[in-house]
Amino acid sequence: MNKIDRLMTNICSDNLAASRDFYTKLLDFEVAYDSVWFVQLASIDKGLELGIIDRTNEIVPEDFQQTPQGFYITFVVEDADEVFKIAESENFEIVSEPVDTFYGQRRLLLKDPDGTLVDISSPIRNFEF
Numbered sequence: 271m272n273k274i275d276r277l278m279t280n281i282c283s284d285n286l287a288a289s290r291d292f293y294t295k296l297l298d299f300e301v302a303y304d305s306v307w308f309v310q311l312a313s314i315d316k317g318l319e320l321g322i323i324d325r326t327n328e329i330v331p332e333d334f335q336q337t338p339q340g341f342y343i344t345f346v347v348e349d350a351d352e353v354f355k356i357a358e359s360e361n362f363e364i365v366s367e368p369v370d371t372f373y374g375q376r377r378l379l380l381k382d383p384d385g386t387l388v389d390i391s392s393p394i395r396n397f398e399f
């Protein structure tokens with residue numbers, strides 16, 4: 271079996287700068303690489319990465335250049351309500367305000383500038399099933 275050394279999610283974008291700014295303002299990402307076709311973000315502790323690629327770039331197969339469907343990306347944070355305040359102040363598109371779920375998470379749903387559904391969740395303290 272092959273050992274996994276790294277996992278990086280790449281989001282296709284129509285506007286790299288808007289997507290970069292969305293994720294760096296909302297979460298603890300820093301820009302590790304920035305070009306006209308690709309932006310690589312890394313968490314401040316360098317443990318997580320997120321790629322943003324120009325959806326029309328030749329390395330993205332044409333069948334996958336459409337608006338995303340059938341998936342969403344989840345970020346688990348300490349306080350979803352804190353992220354919600356940032357999203358409001360930045361006028362980011364809010365799909366669902368923070369709510370407590372039956373499975374012990376406080377969950378906020380946003381839509382990034384390219385249509386990707388973004389789930390921001392934080393564990394509910396002292397939650398018991």
